[in-house]
Amino acid sequence: MSIVGIVAEYNPFHNGHLYHLDQARMATGAEAVVCVMSGNFVQRGEPAIIDKWARAEMALRCGADLVFELPFCFAVRSAYNFALGAVQTLDRTGVVTHICFGAETPDLPLLQQIAFILSEEPEEFRTRLKALLDQGHNYPLARASAVSSYLSYHTRTLDPNQVLTTMMGPNNILAIEYLRALRETKSSIVPVLVPRVGSGYHDTSLTSYASATAIRGAFSDPNWDKLVKPYLPSPSHEILLREIDQGKGPVQxxxxxxxxxxxxxxxxxxxxxxxxxxxxxxxxxxxxxxxxxxxxxxxxxxxxxxxxxxxxxxxxxxxxxxxxxxxxxxSFDETGPAYLRLLGLSPSGQKILLKIKSKCRILLINRVKTVNKLLSPQSHPVARDMFDLDVLATDIYSLFFAEAQRQGGRDYTVSPIRIR
Amino acid sequence: MSIVGIVAEYNPFHNGHLYHLDQARMATGAEAVVCVMSGNFVQRGEPAIIDKWARAEMALRCGADLVFELPFCFAVRSAYNFALGAVQTLDRTGVVTHICFGAETPDLPLLQQIAFILSEEPEEFRTRLKALLDQGHNYPLARASAVSSYLSYHTRTLDPNQVLTTMMGPNNILAIEYLRALRETKSSIVPVLVPRVGSGYHDTSLTSYASATAIRGAFSDPNWDKLVKPYLPSPSHEILLREIDQGKGPVQxxxxxxxxxxxxxxxxxxxxxxxxxxxxxxxxxxxxxxxxxxxxxxxxxxxxxxxxxxxxxxxxxxxxxxxxxxxxxxSFDETGPAYLRLLGLSPSGQKILLKIKSKCRILLINRVKTVNKLLSPQSHPVARDMFDLDVLATDIYSLFFAEAQRQGGRDYTVSPIRIR
Structure with missing residues (x-):
């Protein structure tokens, strides 16, 4: 029996995300989909357009079974720490068997080879990287070029340009980091690649599979709701409208x-x-x-x-x-994710949650009122500090809502979203 | 030859201020008027409606000769520390002979007697004050009542109600604190009372001598410029309009x-x-x-x-x-005002400034570019910290301007205002 994990931001949840979620389930034959999702701030270093509960609800109503929050201290970090935090979260549930992610280049062996170099950092690679940085190249390009030189020299079969291009794709970069994280944490979770459809990550045009960037860009238009509708699954569109109508977004x-x-x-x-x-x-x-x-x-x-x-x-x-x-x-990096913070669940997610309860290797934060008991600063100083940071992220985020919605403390009052 | 000092906020400079300035000059026969004025934040704990240079310019064009800034760390404090900082500033110029202030009750001997009690805090007074506070009275009322009891008992001639009412007038409170500060700093500056005209300090209605509070209140009206015009001397009205037109206010x-x-x-x-x-x-x-x-x-x-x-x-x-x-x-209270920060001067102010240069007991900050040299953190740690706080106050204040005006560092680039 397999359970597939997905790492996501759903900012907002669009057709491409729905496609990926369906593919993940099909490709692995999983009985359930567990998402680990950024909270109110995302990896680009921006606030999410609507809050984490609304985005979790979008995912649940589009087929996810459980949504956990990736703590702020991993969500808003470099691709490496983001991927590491997310993979560790999935791993620590104790039940996730597969992880499914998209890539511009759906060539798992190639991505694995690159992940291996980045993880092992052979002497030759490091020397080349340093030389390229000293020449004034920016880091992503220098790193890609150093990996490319190393791999093409040692394998002889690889085209250096192919390696270079692969390492410049934003989804490839994350895919490589997931593979690296699986390797470094010695996780038994099996990686599964799903080819991407539609627009690139940074694409700002609205095509049939519009990117989240393009969708967020539409909010400057007074007719944004009609503009974005074709690119969002209907539950997602509905939730987005509802949140904005309530004064809870768009946060920019x-x-x-x-x-x-x-x-x-x-x-x-x-x-x-x-x-x-x-x-x-x-x-x-x-x-x-x-x-x-x-x-x-x-x-x-x-x-x-x-x-x-x-x-x-x-x-x-x-x-x-x-x-x-x-x-x-x-201290957060040393500990890794210290809890599983549940944002929402489907009826079948409920069953998986029971399984997680018995198998997970970290604290499960389900009922919010138990947090102060579970995570006392004395018994769990790092976990509590990590959680307090998530709480602060929500409390500051709420200040960007309409005045009537600006109260803080939502992390202690909003229960996990349950859909039928 | 006398030089009269005035403590002010000029938020904004209105007809009542003009009256007071003229009275101060006449009553003392002074050859010059030296103002010490709050910077960008005022004693009520609010930002000033327009910035300190514009308010200094208003004062200069209405008859002041020199305007010095009361450092933030004294301007935004209780009446006691505000008055103490202001009186010390005037005293440390080495040239100010008189201080002129308004009061609802123009009875100098009475105000002096009250100042004496507050300064000396006789045992009987303290006991009574404590008892009143313990009964749950608020501090200003308890203090006024304790002074009133003490004075009416010891002088026999004073009506306790008169003392009580006197101590509840906002301008009387400041007047008492100026007298107390003169006493406590053993200053030789002579206090001169000018009766107040027109509206009370807290009055929000626009009468012929409208209070600054009422004038600031008018900014919520789209026709504010016409509304406030009758209550402002014309240079003041002109400067206010210019500043707001430039996006530099109204700061609220x-x-x-x-x-x-x-x-x-x-x-x-x-x-x-x-x-x-x-x-x-x-x-x-x-x-x-x-x-x-x-x-x-x-x-x-x-x-x-x-x-x-x-x-x-x-x-x-x-x-x-x-x-x-x-x-x-x-540390600021221990040092008192550590410099004379010049905001602006008139041609006759220029002559007084020369005199101050030779007589003042603290650093004179005239040309802004010399600040880093004059106030090195090594040679003058407290003074520098005090000045840095004024700079920060301006830098945060500037963020409340229209976008094009939000750059910081004005304290290092704006020269003292010179009028002809």
Whole structure:
């Protein structure tokens, strides 16, 4: 009996996601689909367009059986830590047998080979990477090129250009990181590739399988609801409209602006230097830009470099907002996901949940009221700190809603979504 | 030869201020008027409606000769510390001979007697005050009542009700604090009372001498410019319109909302407990309210108590925003105003400035570019910290302007206003 895991953001849940979910179930013959999903902030370093419960409900009404939250401290991280946190979450359920993910290049052996190099970092590869970085290439390209050189030299059969192109596909990058995470955690979960359909990850045009980016872009249009409708499964469209009608979205990057600009002007360079991924004097660059700039976009353009691209800067700004320090990030990475936070379940998910209860290797947070008991700061300091960060993410996120919806503490009051 | 000092906020500069300025000059026969004025945040714990340079310009064009900035750490404090900081600033110029202030009750001997009690705190007074507070009275009333009992008992000639009423007038309260500050700093500056004309301090109606509160209230009306015109001297009206036209105002309390709500949710109770004037577990009250409330008004209503009234909560929220900790406030109070920050001058102010240069007992900050040299963190740690707080106040304040005006660092680029 197999249970398939999916790592997702569903920001929002669209036709491509539905296709992938169906394929995952079919390709593995799984009796259930378990999703691990980003919470209110996503891996690009942005707030999600609607909140985590609404996005979990979309997934459930489109065929998922269980949706767990990927803790903030893994969701808003580099592809490596995101994938590692997600794979560990699935692994720690104790019941997931397969993981299914999309890729632009559905060539599992090739992706495995690349994952192996990135994981093992052979001497030759590291020397080449360093040389390319020293020549001034940006990191993703230098890394792809170093892997490509290594593989084409050692295997002789691989076309270096093919390796290079493969490593530049955004879904391939994540796929490689999932494979690497499975390898590094010695997980017995079996990886299954599903070819992608439709638009690329970054594509902003609305085609039949429009990307989530394109769909989010439509919100600047007054007729957005009609514009996005063809690209969303009907439950997803319905939930999106309902949430926005209730004043709970669309949450956008612009909502971060007043808070972040004030916070960055307020913080000292040494406070910034304590934040995760702020290194090499970036704190001074940020301080200077915070003073000079009159908008968040202006600030980011002043701060970004080849090494710190826009997405990385976006994530760093969230680390600043949520005070994710180097110390905290290190303790979270050492522990890995410390709990399974249930966001929602289907009737068949209920049965899987019972199985998870008996087999899972970490705390299962199901009824929200038990959290304070389960996760006391004394008995579980790291887990509690990890959870408190998720709570803060929701509490800040709620401030971007319409005024009547801005109260905090939702993590303690909203129960997991149950669909019939 | 006399030079008269005025303590003001000019938020904005109105007919009543003009009257007071003229009276101050006449009553003292002064050759010049030196103002010490709040910067971008005022004693009620709010941002000023337009920035400090524009307000200084209003004063200069209406007859002031020199305008110095009262550092943030004194401007946004209780009446006692506000008055003390302002009186010390005037005293440290080395040239101010008189201080002129308004009062609802123009009875200098009475106000002096009250100031004496508050300063000396005789045993009998303290016992009575404690008893009244224990009975649940709020602090201002308990204090007024204890002074009243003490004075009427010891002088026999004073009507207790008169003392009580006197101590409830907002301008009387400040007047008493100026007298107390003169006494406690052993200043040789001579106090001169000018009776107030027109509306009370808190009055919200627009009468011929409308209060600044009433004028600020008019900004919610689309025809505000016409509405406020009769109550402002024409240079003041002109400057107000110009600033707002340039996107530099009106800055209002609502601008603080997104930043404060996010900051309060983000900060821990122990971080809050380190902030000045947060005592007796108020940090927990604030944390709880920050989670529950969906607006700043909602939050303040949840936090306020008899002891912590709305104005005090407003100020505390600014201490939070600007990280004015107990330690910093104590070091600032110990030092007192560490520099004379010039905001603007008239041609005759120029002559007084030369005199101040030779006589003043603290650093004179005139040309902004010399600040980094004059106030190095090594040679003047407290003064530099005090100045950095003023700079931060401006940098956060600028974020409440229209986007094109949001750049920071104005304290280093705007020169003192010179009028002809």
């Amino acid at each position: 990057e612009k909502h971060l602006e007043p808070v972040l600009l004030a916070l960055l002007r307020r913080m000292t360079a040494s406070e910034l230097a304590a934040i995760h991924d702020i290194t090499e004097g970036l704190e001074h660059r940020i301080k200077k830009a915070a003073r000079q700039s009159n908008s968040l976009i202006h600030l980011k353009n002043l701060v970004k470099t080849k090494r710190y691209n826009l997405t990385r800067i976006n994530r760093i700004l969230l680390y600043v907002l949520f005070n994710l320090t180097k110390t905290r990030a290190a | 309390e609502k601008h603080l909302e997104p930043v404060l709500l996010a900051l309060l949710r983000r900060m821990t109770a122990s971080e809050l407990a380190a902030i000045h004037d947060i005592t007796e577990g108020l940090e927990h009250r604030i944390k709880k309210a920050a989670r529950q409330s969906n607006s700043l008004i909602h939050l303040k209503n949840l936090v306020k108590t008899k002891r912590y009234n709305l104005t005090r909560i407003n100020r505390i929220l600014l201490y939070v925003l600007f990280n004015l900790t107990k330690t910093r406030a104590a």
